[in-house]
Amino acid sequence: MSSHRLPIRSSELIDRSTSLSFTWNGRAYVGHEGDTIASALAAAGVEVFSRGMKYHRRRGILTANHWDPNLSVQVGDEPNVRAGSRRLVDGMQVSAQNVWPSLRWDLGTANRLVGRFLSVGFYYKTFMRPQFLWHNLYQRILRKFAPGGRVNWKTGTHGEYDKRYAHPDVLVAGGGPAGVAAALSAAEAGASVMLVEQEPELGGHLRWGGPDDLAVLADLRQAVYSTPAIEVLCDSIVTGRYDHNWVAVLQRSHEVAPERLIKARVGSLIVAPGLVERPYVFAGNDIPGVMLAGAVRRLINLWAVKPGSRAVVLSANSEGDAAVLDLESAGVEVVAVLDARAGEDVVEARGRGRVSSVQTGDGRILRADLLVTATGWTAPTSLLNMAGDRPVYDKVAARYFPQALPDNVLATGGIAGDGSTTELTAHGRETGLLAAQRALRLRHDRRAQTPRSPAPESDRPAAIADSRIPLRRSPHPECYRSTTHGLVDYSEDVSSKDLIQAAGEGFDSIELMKRYTTVTMGPGQGKLETVNAAAVLAEAMAVEMADIGTTVWRPPFSPVSLGALAGRIFEPVRRSALQDWHEANGATNLLAGQWVRPDHYGDPMAEASNVRENVGLIDVTPLGKLDLRGPDVANLLDLVYVNRWQKLEVGRVRYGAMVAEDGVVSDDGVTGRLAEDHYLMTTTSSGAGAVWEMLEDWLQTYRPDWEVHVTPVTGGLTSINVAGPRSRELLERLVDNVDLSADAFPYFSVRTGIVAGVADCIIWRIGFTGELSYEVHVPSGHALHVWESLLSNGSDLGVAPFGIEAQRILRLEKGHYIVGQDTDGLSKAPTAGLDGLVRLDKADTIGLPELRAAFERTDLPVLVGLQPDDPTIVPDEACQIVEAGSNQILGRVTSSRMSPTLERSICLAQVDPSLAAAGTSVTVQLVDGRRITATVQEHHAHVDPEGARQRV
Amino acid sequence: MSRHGYTYSAGKLLRHGLTRGAWPRMWNRPERRDSYDVIIIGGGLHGLATAYYLAQNHGITNVAVVDKGYLGGGGSGRNTGIVRSNYLTPEGVAFYDRSLHLYNTMAADLNLNVMLSRRGHLTLAHTDSALRTMNWRAEVNKLLDIDSAVIGPAEVKRLTPSLDVSPNTRYPILGALYHPPGGIVRHDAVVWGYARAADHLGVHLLQETEVLDITCDGGDGPDGKGPGGKVTGVRTSRGDISSPVVVNCTAGWASLISNMAGVPLAITTHPLQAAVTEPCKVFLPTVVVSGSLHVYVSQTDRGELVFGASVDPVGTYRVNGTLEFTEELAGHVLELMPGISKMRLMRQWSGLCDMTPDYSPIMGHTPVEGYLVDVGWGTYGFKAGPVAGETMAETIATGRTAELIAAFTIDRFTDGDLVGEKGAAAVGH
């Protein structure tokens, strides 16, 4: 292919001294630094870049920028790369997407043969019967035709993405002349400014303008880059504006990440994206060689690429007129200029793979390989929509304009109106000043309201009225569709004829039409298509454009990679002070909420047996621990627990259960009284945070008169449970100043003492495992020392660590229920067997009316101990208890294990009250469908129901 | 099929293709009458299905469906089209299973291809307790004859190769509840199918007609509203319409409409967000849900990944979406499928969910005679649409609460008999 590269242009971006090698569909090409993928290929004579989604027609350059719907390509393992904006990098492997076997010979073109039958929505109207064909055949075929590139899901990794926060007073979206001017004046007014430009360099349309434009641009750039208060982000894009001016910026090609998401809390957002040139709808408008005026101007002036040799230009505006001059300067023969302002028109482009002729509105057929259209603009109002604005159509200017913006969002540049470069920059400057003044007022307020910042030295800046002189709205003909039909949506292959059909079928509002035809639903998200679609609908309905409205533009403004949205992926993990030791000593871990903790050290059954026979140690640090101080702690405990707390003596601990206001069991644990006004409360591991917040809620909003201070100490105290018949003997070797004898330190007591030389250890005697056991809470900085001392001093006693699994076995043998496992989201106090604990005669308890109501009921499920009659069968947890002869569900197994102590299977189960009596035989359906019988036990506890072992 | 008017078929496609003839309207824009036998507020899936089954099953055709916007503009057009029946409670299972049956034959019943894709539905378990809940659901499902079972990581990998099932991730996949009949449906087509069929049976679809008030007589509250009274009609932006029966099918707006009748609801409105990526060649064959990671994902036949999450924690009627939703979503999706970080999110949107305390709907009669509710749909309204329409139609036509919805009555909140679906439904897709 011959080179289409032109002689040097004064405005060109390419560095001709460089040469970048890349491949396109396997073939080697060379481009320059500054080239986009598309410009380098176009310079090398490539004309076809993709195929249409439905009919697989060949597609060439249309807009030559980020929004070009025909330039989605695969680059290495990255799909859907915009070749119109992605800068060329040495070594890129670029290929066409959605073609098979090749871009040149694509079998999908067969669809064209049946195209007349594939009218819009055709798939809704067929394949209804027979159903198996839909499932087994048609659908599979449809899936094969899915468009887009290939994602490397097999071996890809998350990669190096990143995020950061920012707090600019003013953020300017768009670095054209108005945006740059706004940034400059905002900075001059004292605001910190973030200036975001989608292209790799500032300037907007000035970049492909004449010498005057380039001179202005040089001045603006120089001014911006010498203003420290402006952070310039090029090759970046504002992708969303959310409530309270939370603005998302996608920063591309930063050194630390290919894409980085910036989240900015912005005082004032200035929306200055310019305008997006709109394609024209006519027959053949998707043939390669049909280009927008902006596309040929960019190709010629930025990349020195000759876009064709014989051109017809349809112009409705100055951009079209300028394109004519650019084409001529590039040596392109301009065969005809059709002036749409004078009613001239194009009705059809013809050609296979490239335009060969153009039919004009007055019937002429012109030989040409390039048809350039300049038929008007779409205001990319996405960010304004996201700010709540509903832009209004102006018939005279033939585009939409902002209607009502909130104070913290301002528009300038082309989106706000028309003007010369001087007028646009003047409007930009005024906008920047206004934005800065509003933002500085907000900053002043924020400082005044924020205790860490000193009060502002100056008075609050006065509110300034918006006295900007609006930009004018230049008249522009309403050029949407010719007398022929053509494509409206290039990425979805939706034509104007499809839209008219849809309207006729009843899809006569823009939102319904969008859903039925998929117009504007493709990767471009309507940047090029929305206004044309509205125009065709207006035509079909014979109403004015203004009556149609537009579809709501939803974020993001431009697609964002999942990698950038995810960023570094922070997932906090909590570790006890002993976790390193566990991992070094063979623990298999378990993730429990944010905690990582040992499940077992190899043999959980042996670990459990060792606790029954000797002594074991378990790290239970994740237990929630709250330090409670103050004269009203007992009142608080009375309120939040179902039982009584006023008479708990210093040195004693007590078990408590909590219910929520709806009476459902919510948490439980042990609380001990360490001193007159000092308690330590424990909660379940998963409930620790919620219980803390709940206590604060009751103290702050319900009983602010109570004097209680709550301090979470979960991680500060490493909790070690020393359990087993020899636990006392072991502890006696290490504990100073506490008498551990049964009389001096009875069951359910607490003492503070020195363990292995570590002071301030809290020791309480409780029995979750059912054995004589002590829970030692050690200041965490010394926990490893205590743990290792216990192990080294107890080797003759058979001391060994045990994990969560052994603890589960032990507690089940003992019949202790676990909130959330043996109870569920509907379990009230009677279900959990709290009859003996609950006091209904208190003045107030959380959920008191529901507690009272629950104990009136006789239909609530009951938690029972259950033993399968065949002791070797352990029904899986969640196995259902059923009526013997039917599938009627009467309960379920909530916990089950093989008991090493009893050498038989044991369970806890929730059963219908009719089955709750001891000795009742129930039917359990196993996972494999077999049914077994099991017998309800008298107690929850299977081992030592009298509690003799823990009271020694 | 003739009862639906113009019948679609491959032959018709051929004929229209050859003759280039125009297709008829799917539904009309009728002139409203001054009075109807039944007024259904809300032209989404539930309202349209109720109207269709009233006409089809019970011969009640003097029915109006009124909507403030266009058909299916609320949750029906904003959900992610997932259907399944592997619920936790027997009442939930029976209800949703009937819905799945109706979905299975819907294309033929309504003569519109709703593109049901029974591709299999995986609910991942990352923790012991999640696995226990999956087992619980599986065991209940089996007893009720639902095809649902817990499978291990290797089987998960076989069914969905793009998932990372290695044990060393932050959220290891310990197993999954596999539900082969679960899948996705083209949600808009379901709305259009019911709308078209109801319209052909004589139901009036009144779009762009906003209900401003419900008129009542004899109730305890102001203007005769509230318990003890009865409904007389509605005031709309296009005039008053009288009717002895008014049905509230307005999902996220249910409280606002119900307050008009003096019937407060146990509902708060929260947005549920969703998002879609640019298309890519198809690689994800199943529907994947992770409750712990608050995400569900499937890939459309067009190659787009469609994502959803759990409802936003802050109640609001705003549907403009949040950035943090997309951030968390992406982070969690990449935990499951680290290889797809270069796919790009193309569009996000949200719908409004009418959340109840027990993640179950509120259906049937209310203390105001003639005022019925079909609300509280939370995040599972799409799955239930057909059966909700069928049972509401039965309840309206017979005056007796349909058996399948007996557990979902409004009285359960005053009686303290909530439904136990909450544990399983936090991310209910």
Added chain:
Amino acid sequence: MIVVPCPNCGPRNSSDLRNAGEVAPRPDPETASLTEWRSYLYLRENPAGWVTETWYCRSGCRRYFTIERNTATNEIRESENS
């Protein structure tokens, strides 16, 4: 990410706080009927407009406070009874 004006900390991102929902006054548990109690538990006005709601400043001052928020616009103003 909306900004919630914490009376102690100043404006904060909502991710630093937890929304505890519409304020529902708690009836006296001694005297309330079950119907009243369950209205308190379950029934909400859920307006599309101004609602008085509770927030907890989880990552900041750890105080509960009430503000008024418009659920149709997410505008926030000080609560009259805060």
Added chain:
Amino acid sequence: MSELEFVSPVASGPLSAAGGGISLEDVSDRTKVLVRAGRDTAAGTHLKVTYGRSRRRRDGALICGSRPDEWTLLADPGQGTELLASLPDEGFVSVVDITHGRAMFRLSGLDTVGVLAKVCNIDLTDDMTPDGAVFSGSVAKVTCDLVRNDLADRRSYLVSCERSFGAYLFAAIADACSEFGIDVPADLTIH
């Protein structure tokens, strides 16, 4: 118990960038005491600083107004007993030694703002967060207490969190530092 070694949740020594723009050091062993008291109590009067500000007491303790009616006192290792004794205790006052309950890091250098901007949404510009500012917020998704505590004109922050998050948070901040020249050891992974 001063002879017993204090074991920090963080195993890593100090990290710093070659250019000196940033350094990160584990200072979890510093004494930390939490005081809860009404402002009208003797302790409140003594501590003086309000929520959001900090001051250095004559004995070297850094007194931070960490929340309304709540102060955190920071001092050299092993000062717990002294700090507890330094406070008037009449009235409803709670004093809790949280030395073992909180991990703490010092992040110093010109690039601290850049590092923290990657993991924390708080505006750290000088007018919003000057030297001496005390604030809380989420850092890499962990709730932290922060103090801007510049060292001889070197910008510096103390960041503390619940002890069990310490290892994770140190790794997460180190990860954020890598953009600014810190070579992160391989064992400090955030996942």
